Amino acid sequence: MVIVLTEQQNGRFKNATLTAVTVGTQVARALGTQCIALVPGKANDPASLGEYGAAKVIHMDAQSLENVDSKVYTAVISDVAKREKAGLVIVSHTSTGRQLLGRLAVRFRGGFASGVSKVLVEGGKMSITRSAFSGKAIENYVLSGETVVISLLPNASPALKTGTPCPVEKLDIPIPAASVKVREVKRTEGRVPLPEANIVVSAGRGLKDPSNWGIIESLAGALGASIACSRPVADSGWRPHHEHVGQTGLAIRPNLYIAIGISGAIQHLAGVNNSKVIVVINKDPEAPFFKAADYGVCADLFEVVPKLTEALRKAHA
Amino acid sequence: MKLLVCISKTPETTAKVAFKDNGTMYDTAGVTFMLNPYDEWYALVRALELKEKSGGTVTVINVGTTEDDVMIRKALAIGADDAVRVDAAPRDAYFTASQIAAFARDKNFDLIFTGKETIDYNGSMVGGMIAEMLDLPFISYVSHLEMENGITVVTRDIEGGVEISEVNLPMVCSAAKGLAEQRIPNMRGIMTSKTKPLSIIKRVEVSPMIQDVRYTLPPQKSAVHMLQPDQMDELVRLLREEAKVI
Ligand SMILES: Cc1cc2nc3c(=O)[nH]c(=O)nc-3n(C[C@H](O)[C@H](O)[C@H](O)COP(=O)(O)OP(=O)(O)OC[C@H]3O[C@@H](n4cnc5c(N)ncnc54)[C@H](O)[C@@H]3O)c2cc1C
Ligand SMILES: Nc1ncnc2c1ncn2[C@@H]1O[C@H](COP(=O)(O)O)[C@@H](O)[C@H]1O
Numbered sequence: 001m002v003i004v005l006t007e008q009q010n011g012r013f014k015n016a017t018l019t020a021v022t023v024g025t026q027v028a029r030a031l032g033t034q035c036i037a038l039v040p041g042k043a044n045d046p047a048s049l050g051e052y053g054a055a056k057v058i059h060m061d062a063q064s065l066e067n068v069d070s071k072v073y074t075a076v077i078s079d080v081a082k083r084e085k086a087g088l089v090i091v092s093h094t095s096t097g098r099q100l101l102g103r104l105a106v107r108f109r110g111g112f113a114s115g116v117s118k119v120l121v122e123g124g125k126m127s128i129t130r131s132a133f134s135g136k137a138i139e140n141y142v143l144s145g146e147t148v149v150i151s152l153l154p155n156a157s158p159a160l161k162t163g164t165p166c167p168v169e170k171l172d173i174p175i176p177a178a179s180v181k182v183r184e185v186k187r188t189e190g191r192v193p194l195p196e197a198n199i200v201v202s203a204g205r206g207l208k209d210p211s212n213w214g215i216i217e218s219l220a221g222a223l224g225a226s227i228a229c230s231r232p233v234a235d236s237g238w239r240p241h242h243e244h245v246g247q248t249g250l251a252i253r254p255n256l257y258i259a260i261g262i263s264g265a266i267q268h269l270a271g272v273n274n275s276k277v278i279v280v281i282n283k284d285p286e287a288p289f290f291k292a293a294d295y296g297v298c299a300d301l302f303e304v305v306p307k308l309t310e311a312l313r314k315a316h317a
Numbered sequence: 318m319k320l321l322v323c324i325s326k327t328p329e330t331t332a333k334v335a336f337k338d339n340g341t342m343y344d345t346a347g348v349t350f351m352l353n354p355y356d357e358w359y360a361l362v363r364a365l366e367l368k369e370k371s372g373g374t375v376t377v378i379n380v381g382t383t384e385d386d387v388m389i390r391k392a393l394a395i396g397a398d399d400a401v402r403v404d405a406a407p408r409d410a411y412f413t414a415s416q417i418a419a420f421a422r423d424k425n426f427d428l429i430f431t432g433k434e435t436i437d438y439n440g441s442m443v444g445g446m447i448a449e450m451l452d453l454p455f456i457s458y459v460s461h462l463e464m465e466n467g468i469t470v471v472t473r474d475i476e477g478g479v480e481i482s483e484v485n486l487p488m489v490c491s492a493a494k495g496l497a498e499q500r501i502p503n504m505r506g507i508m509t510s511k512t513k514p515l516s517i518i519k520r521v522e523v524s525p526m527i528q529d530v531r532y533t534l535p536p537q538k539s540a541v542h543m544l545q546p547d548q549m550d551e552l553v554r555l556l557r558e559e560a561k562v563i
Contacts, residue, residue, distance in 0.1 A: 009476075014368075033359040070445065070455045070461035095475040098457040102445020105411065111526055112411070113441050132532070133343075136334040139438075141530040181483040185475070193477030199563065223563065224388050241460075241495055242474065247436055248329060248354055248494055249403070267330050270436070277560045280541070290541050295555060297545040312548035317556070 206261015
């Protein structure tokens with residue numbers, strides 16, 4: 001069996017989860033088995049996961065699973081994996097998956113991989129592809145062991161509806177005592193969280209002053225994009241730290257990354273060069289970012305950005 | 318408080334990435350290494366701050382070869398009290414975590430820090446593995462950690478926000494940006510680091526879980542398509558019709 005741990009936000013399954021179920025189903029088919037979705041906590045419509053290929057949902061509707069306590073989750077997931085004779089367990093490469101992957105790998109004593117972009121099945125063997133060295137290399141290896149575990153990138157592949165709602169089995173097993181007590185969860189922004197955003201507009205020191213951020217907000221608004229920034233911008237307090245991308249900030253891989261007034265230092269690129277398409281707006285023709293770009297505009301950002309926003313609004317109208 | 322900080326080395330951020338032996342090994346020729354920034358800037362410095370506030374000791378541990386000693390001395394120069402090096406070339410995260418867990422098992426550390434990830438292999442695995450091996454609570458990507466009347470309050474980064482929790486020590490956490498500010502070793506630190514204890518210990522026998530890794534370089538980007546500022550309608554069209562991303 002392939003088991004996928006599901007995640008929800010605001011009462012809906014995350015896109016990362018729909019992707020994980022889609023990929024889990026594809027791998028299961030190639031292995032001649034099925035994909036089971038494990039749903040911890042309350043859920044509105046768990047059966048809908050069948051539309052993405054799950055053969056069955058195991059729903060554990062327990063209050064104590066509302067927060068991700070790594071010890072509790074590890075115990076529960078390995079219990080389910082044992083019951084279902086899981087050959088592969090998939091978590092998403094999210095804050096939840098990060099709490100769990102190392103623990104699960106130790107439990108299963110088998111192959112593991114984090115931040116996987118692709119799983120290939122050949123001759124009954126599973127191998128994975130992931131990026132390493134901050135996107136400067138691609139790593140491949142075979143996962144061996146009775147049960148292996150991976151964290152799958154949220155946008156590893158598109159979520160595909162290929163099936164119909166599936167049966168939901170309620171599971172009620174003993175849940176170990178919590179090791180962590182969650183006090184509160186603070187959401188810091190209304191937009192799509194950066195790691196999940198399809199489009200990201202990002203700005204650097206070229207903006208000169210935090211009061212100039214309005215043009216970035218307008219562009220992001222016209223695109224439905226999330227906002228990011230370079231490290232010096234966060235360090236000087238122009239923008240909150242959770243928007244800082246790069247080697248020491250967040251690593252993201254949106255479909256479209258628009259870099260405005262950012263030079264493209266290697267440490268910045270490390271966090272964004274897995275983006276599908278990169279647009280660079282910079283007045284310096286020598287800016288290293290142009291080498292990593294798909295489209296470039298070499299001009300004053302204060303002129304270009306409002307024009308681009310305008311062009312997008314026109315195109316939408 | 319007894320604190321343990323796991324420190325690893327990583328290639329300088331500007332180092333060239335190339336592979337040898339049929340793409341199975343990272344080619345370290347001409348590469349200079351540094352302390353992994355998450356370990357040095359955040360994990361180690363927060364551990365030192367906790368010690369300065371409530372007393373105790375900060376030990377750093379590294380799984381590595383003699384080449385790592387320079388880097389270990391740097392951690393001592395920044396302020397760690399003593400260091401341990403498990404004499405072995407790291408194989409995979411499971412191997413590394415097993416070595417650290419074997420050392421820490423009977424030492425009663427209150428807090429074990431790792432960095433959130435190494436910036437070369439970007440695995441983000443070692444911390445959770447140590448926690449599982451020692452049966453301790455684990456929090457990843459910790460951006461704040463405070464002691465409040467004997468309770469440890471930890472903030473971790475989650476998508477679009479933070480989660481604040483209370484945890485009883487001992488625990489393991491992986492350090493992310495925000496946890497502390499980088500410290501530059503001063504002259505006195507550098508001098509005393511030379512005489513601080515660095516013990517070299519033998520590895521425990523474990524087989525790695527990951528073998529036969531192959532590396533390739535990502536395909537070259539095709540040349541950038543440059544546009545003029547008055548061609549923004551064209552850029553929008555390209556993003557829509559050629560790149561199909563909006
Ligand atoms: C170990 C380490 C880790 C690091 N980690 C990160 C990280 O995670 N993320 C990160 O971003 N950085 C990181 N850095 C810093 C990085 O090296 C760069 O210093 C930083 O990315 C530069 O930010 P910037 O591009 O905003 O600023 P600058 O390098 O100052 O670039 C500003 C750019 O704006 C352009 N510009 C100026 N005015 C205009 C205008 N009117 N119109 C158009 N263009 C204009 C300029 O031509 C220039 O290219 C790290 C550094 C180190 C040593
Ligand atoms: N060889 C090593 N020796 C000591 N600690 C390590 C080693 N490798 C990794 N670590 C620790 O584990 C963290 C996460 O590493 P990784 O799981 O490889 O991304 C690092 O930030 C270090 O704190």
